[in-house]
Amino acid sequence: MGTPSDSTMRPAGRVAVLGAGSWGSALAMQLARNATDCVLWARSREQVDAMRSSATNERFLPGIRFPSGVEFTDDLGAAVTASDQVLLAIPSDAFDALLAQIRPFLENRGLSWACKGLQPGTGRFLHQAAQDLLGESRPLAVVTGPSFAVEVARGQPTAVTVAGTDPEHVQVVAGALHGGYFRAYMSDDIVGAELGGAVKNVLAVATGISDGMGLGDNARAALVTRGMAEMMRLGRAIGAREQTLIGLAGMGDLVLTCTGDLSRNRRLGLALGKGQSVAEAVAAIGQVVEGVNTSSEVWRMACQYGIDMPISEQVHDILHSGRNPEESLRELFAREQKQETI
Numbered sequence: 001m002g003t004p005s006d007s008t009m010r011p012a013g014r015v016a017v018l019g020a021g022s023w024g025s026a027l028a029m030q031l032a033r034n035a036t037d038c039v040l041w042a043r044s045r046e047q048v049d050a051m052r053s054s055a056t057n058e059r060f061l062p063g064i065r066f067p068s069g070v071e072f073t074d075d076l077g078a079a080v081t082a083s084d085q086v087l088l089a090i091p092s093d094a095f096d097a098l099l100a101q102i103r104p105f106l107e108n109r110g111l112s113w114a115c116k117g118l119q120p121g122t123g124r125f126l127h128q129a130a131q132d133l134l135g136e137s138r139p140l141a142v143v144t145g146p147s148f149a150v151e152v153a154r155g156q157p158t159a160v161t162v163a164g165t166d167p168e169h170v171q172v173v174a175g176a177l178h179g180g181y182f183r184a185y186m187s188d189d190i191v192g193a194e195l196g197g198a199v200k201n202v203l204a205v206a207t208g209i210s211d212g213m214g215l216g217d218n219a220r221a222a223l224v225t226r227g228m229a230e231m232m233r234l235g236r237a238i239g240a241r242e243q244t245l246i247g248l249a250g251m252g253d254l255v256l257t258c259t260g261d262l263s264r265n266r267r268l269g270l271a272l273g274k275g276q277s278v279a280e281a282v283a284a285i286g287q288v289v290e291g292v293n294t295s296s297e298v299w300r301m302a303c304q305y306g307i308d309m310p311i312s313e314q315v316h317d318i319l320h321s322g323r324n325p326e327e328s329l330r331e332l333f334a335r336e337q338k339q340e341t342i
């Protein structure tokens with residue numbers, strides 16, 4: 001695979017970013033800064049009017065101005081048909097429905113997404129969900145890796161992975177984003193890239209809980225490392241490449257969201273560790289917290305493939321079965337002693 005600066009690279013043309021929450025807005029800012037034509041679609045007319053008049057997204061990225069190249073619309077069909085590439089930036093539980101809505105307009109336009117999660121109820125990857133709907137031959141790509149939206153919006157240094165099923169398409173998507181202080185590495189391991197982005201959500205909740213309970217720095221390091229072992233074990237079972245999991249999409253995002261308080265998954269954990277309920281904590285965060293759904297789907301995959309994932313299991317039980325974090329701690333430490341393997 002070449003680099004985004006290859007002279008043979010096909011330009012992205014115009015990109016429709018679908019979803020004007022924090023990540024869609026930050027990606028639109030990066031695309032425009034990179035001289036990529038871009039239209040940002042939001043569901044609500046009021047939000048579009050507000051973004052047009054203030055040139056900011058005050059709810060999700062207050063005070064950060066969109067570069068002049070970004071257009072705004074609430075017309076989904078027009079956003080897609082006037083573009084060459086479509087980039088979805090919505091919560092994973094909205095992925096199937098939005099894809100079905102845009103399918104009539106999609107034709108042969110390039111498709112990518114920047115969501116981190118799994119299909120609710122099935123544990124399938126979003127690229128599998130897309131293939132179910134659109135067929136196996138369509139080039140697909142995911143943008144993932146350690147990237148807090150607000151830092152990207154401010155133009156702070158960031159490196160991500162763009163992984164996909166077709167090298168040329170990956171180059172187009174990565175090339176549209178890569179520039180300034182934003183590096184977009186390329187990969188053909190979409191399974192590993194999607195797995196890393198999903199599992200880190202669950203582990204960020206785990207380290208948040210530990211820190212919320214005041215368990216200390218040793219506990220956090222143990223959770224990150226043994227959590228990484230869980231990711232690697234599951235990855236091995238489903239054909240993800242280890243290189244991907246120890247790269248930006250896996251370890252990179254795990255470190256970011258297990259330690260950075262901008263992570264909503266970590267913040268959910270912090271609140272739970274201090275005794276708040278899941279519902280209270282999610283409501284207070286006010287944005288998507290993917291770990292809630294992802295924990296069910298990761299646990300489903302672990303059961304399906306018979307993989308030992310004790311930390312992910314405890315997070316699942318705390319989020320969905322009302323388990324007390326103290327009980328989880330006791331249970332994790334009561335496990336039999338074993339060789340350190342991953």
Ligand SMILES: NC(=O)C1=CN([C@@H]2O[C@H](COP(=O)(O)OP(=O)(O)OC[C@H]3O[C@@H](n4cnc5c(N)ncnc54)[C@H](O)[C@@H]3O)[C@@H](O)[C@H]2O)C=CC1
Nearest residue numbers: 020021022023024089090091094114115116148149287288
């Ligand atoms: N915010 C961040 O730092 C990053 C987020 N991501 C991923 O990006 C995805 C989107 O997250 P955020 O933008 O952060 O969430 P957010 O909570 O900031 O915004 C979500 C947006 O999606 C819209 N939305 C929700 N349901 C929808 C539906 N059914 N149809 C259409 N639009 C819908 C909401 O109106 C909102 O504009 C998630 O999978 C997240 O894991 C990935 C990297 C960084």
Ligand SMILES: O=C(CO)COP(=O)(O)O
Nearest residue numbers: 145146147148263264265
């Ligand atoms: O994925 C992210 C950064 O890479 C954002 O993390 P949260 O969804 O936990 O906020």
